[in-house]
Amino acid sequence: MKETWFEKKVDKISKLDGYKKPDRHSNAIKLDSNENYAVDPSLFGDLIDEVKKSVDVREYPLGGVERIVRSLASYIKMPEEMVGIGNGSDQIIDLILGNLASKETRVLTSEPTFGFFEERCKLYSLPTTKIRFDGEMKLDFEDFTSKSKKADMLYLDSPNNPTGFQFPREQLERLIQSFEGLVIIDEAYVEFADYSIIEATKEMKNLIVLRTLSKSFGMAGLRVGYFVADKKFADAFSRVIQYPYPLNTLGIEAGILALERSKYFAEVAGLVKRERGRITEKLREMSVFKVFDSKANFVLFAAGGSSRRIHKALIEQGIIIKNLGKVGPHDGCLRVTVGTPEMNSKFLTAIRDLLN
């Protein structure tokens, strides 16, 4: 029998890898997914107890989106008309690509970049050019700018996952200003970085800045992502493109309460940054790794031919980090998320012992 259009389409999609989720390990020190264990888990227990008193989950969360948008706008000090939300920033990326791009949209990004973004470009058959990181895990600004002349869409995670690289502010501003297509700057890790580009959305109609509560607020399980952009886009996205109820009641209410405690989360981000410095320094002292500067809540280091052995031996000790293989010109790259000081010390001790 002749293959139907539907079968053909499924056949094509099933050949794609899709986003590969990390393996699940129970009772492990989980430093592979850039979550934020430095946030006190009892705080969320308290927040959820508070939410339980006031919500009725039999109801749709009517008005909830508007309320969390107001809280987010006040946290980032931007007009609420410029803010929209999604079920994680993943969903915002998906909706933007699925609705605004076509097979003619030439995308420019870095190699590597956020894996989910890459997979979505494949799903929607978007022609993608990638600029590779150099030996110091930096991007060449001139190269990026010149390649951008032939692109319709720029996507940069700033800081980048998995390298931790962020263009100096002045360079990123220049790149954005010189570009006429759509610019998506993903600031998932921005609270651990030196600067945010968010203010530029007031001047530029073609800039969308993505943010999330998954990282510095440690709320990855509640799936609250948001973006800042020109009012007209934010309105069209929220009113037409986005689902009527993209977040569940619990995510909305716990998100609002967490945002009221933003000072606490800023202190945690400060701790994470200090711990990132300690991990970087200690790994460098071991003199066998090339350790890259990071502006995010993780550290990337190249372990060359020893990477698989180290990764496996750490798993055997219940410490899970991410094995990335080749990144830029460096083989055997490993990425460790910054956890609590205790988790970080256990990781550092284990890796030091493995080298002896």
Ligand SMILES: Cc1ncc(COP(=O)(O)O)c(C=O)c1O
């Ligand atoms: C650069 C980047 N953007 C977005 C996300 C996903 O964020 P969310 O949990 O809001 O979907 C991640 C998660 O690892 C990320 O690394």
